[in-house]
Amino acid sequence: DTEVTQTPKHLVMGMTNKKSLKCEQHMGHRAMYWYKQKAKKPPELMFVYSYEKLSINESVPSRFSPECPNSSLLNLHLHALQPEDSALYLCASSQTTSGQVDTQYFGPGTRLTVL
Amino acid sequence: SQQGEEDPQALSIQEGENATMNCSYKTSINNLQWYRQNSGRGLVHLILIRSNEREKHSGRLRVTLDTSKKSSSLLITTSRAADTASYFCATIVIFGQGTELSVKP
Numbered sequence: 001d002t003e004v005t006q007t008p009k010h011l012v013m014g015m016t017n018k019k020s021l022k023c024e025q026h027m028g029h030r031a032m033y034w035y036k037q038k039a040k041k042p043p044e045l046m047f048v049y050s051y052e053k054l055s056i057n058e059s060v061p062s063r064f065s066p067e068c069p070n071s072s073l074l075n076l077h078l079h080a081l082q083p084e085d086s087a088l089y090l091c092a093s094s095q096t097t098s099g100q101v102d103t104q105y106f107g108p109g110t111r112l113t114v115l
Numbered sequence: 116s117q118q119g120e121e122d123p124q125a126l127s128i129q130e131g132e133n134a135t136m137n138c139s140y141k142t143s144i145n146n147l148q149w150y151r152q153n154s155g156r157g158l159v160h161l162i163l164i165r166s167n168e169r170e171k172h173s174g175r176l177r178v179t180l181d182t183s184k185k186s187s188s189l190l191i192t193t194s195r196a197a198d199t200a201s202y203f204c205a206t207i208v209i210f211g212q213g214t215e216l217s218v219k220p
Contacts, residue, residue, distance in 0.1 A: 004157075042203055042210035043158070090157055103148065104205075106157040 006091050006107035014115050015081060021110045023074040023091030032074040033104065034066060035090040043090055049074060050096075081114045088112075121204065121214040129219050134191040136214040138204035139184075147180060149189050150210075152201045161189075161202075196220045 004025045013019050023032065031050050035043035048056035049068040063085075065077040074091055088109045094102040122137040140147070146165040150158040164171045164180045164187065171178045177190040191198055199218045204211045 006157075040215075042213050044210075088155060092158075103160050103163055104158075105160065106150075108157040109155075111155065 004091055004093055004105050004107035006089075006110050008110060009108065010111045010113075012113045012115065013078065013081065015083070017081075018077070018079045020078065021076040021089055021091075021112075023076075023107055024072055025093040025105070026072055027093060027105065028071075029093035029095050029105070030071060031094045031096055031102075032068065033092040033094075034074065034076050035092065037088045037090055037109070047076075078112075081112075083114050086112055086114045121202070121211045123214060124212065125215045125217070127217040127219065128194060130194060130196055132194055132218075134194050134198070134216055134218070136189045136202050136216070138187045138189070138211050140187075140204070140206045140211070141185065142206065144182070144206045146206075147187050148205045149176075149178060149187075150203045150205060152203065152213075154200075158203065191216075194218045 007022045011019060033048050034046040036046055037043040045058050046060045047066045052068045052071055063080045067075040067077060088111055090109045091107040092104040094104045096102055120139050126134055128134055144166055146163055148163045149161045151161050152158045162171060162173050162176055162178050164178050166182055169180060175192045180187045187204055189202060196218050199216060201213045201215045203213045
């Protein structure tokens with residue numbers, strides 16, 4: 001199974017809502033990533049988890065709160081978002097976060113719209 | 116910024132032609148990866164080339180790496196309409212700006 005799944009596929013939320021994005025992989029990967037991608041732009045790294053611990057936070061605002069409950073799951077909790085946070089949120093996983101970049105496997109993304 | 120720069124930003128060709136995209140990066144690397152993304156979808160890993168490799172092939176894909184110039188190229192031979200997508204290079208989880216390829220049938 002080389003699949004990374006993400007739910008939901010689409011999400012529309014108001015600025016006062018609280019919602020969560022979910023990501024799951026069963027490849028035994030110990031590194032998981034959240035990226036944000038705006039239209040016609042490359043993915044921008046938000047967070048990296050390595051062995052269920054947050055190892056990289058790319059200065060992401062606190063209204064985005066990641067959580068890694070176990071080695072297969074990665075959540076992104078959203079609260080008090082702004083319209084400019086509307087984007088495609090991509091989850092990825094890889095075998096390790098050693099100095100060498102291992103192949104990252106990406107999920108299909110969650111298309112988020114903040115009203 | 117560690118982000119790479121893809122060149123060209125957009126490329127339009129006819130089916131059957133070859134497509135070449137270039138990527139430059141700023142930091143030292145252990146390897147470099149190329150990804151493809153269909154509109155609004157997740158990224159698909161195409162090929163990884165290690166820093167001690169100069170060229171790598173996979174099917175219709177050919178990737179070169181010049182670490183002295185900090186650059187890489189992706190060649191897609193005999194392109195098909197289904198190759199229409201955006202192509203990104205990536206180093207250490209940092210993505211380049213991407214090349215949007217349009218292949219006309």
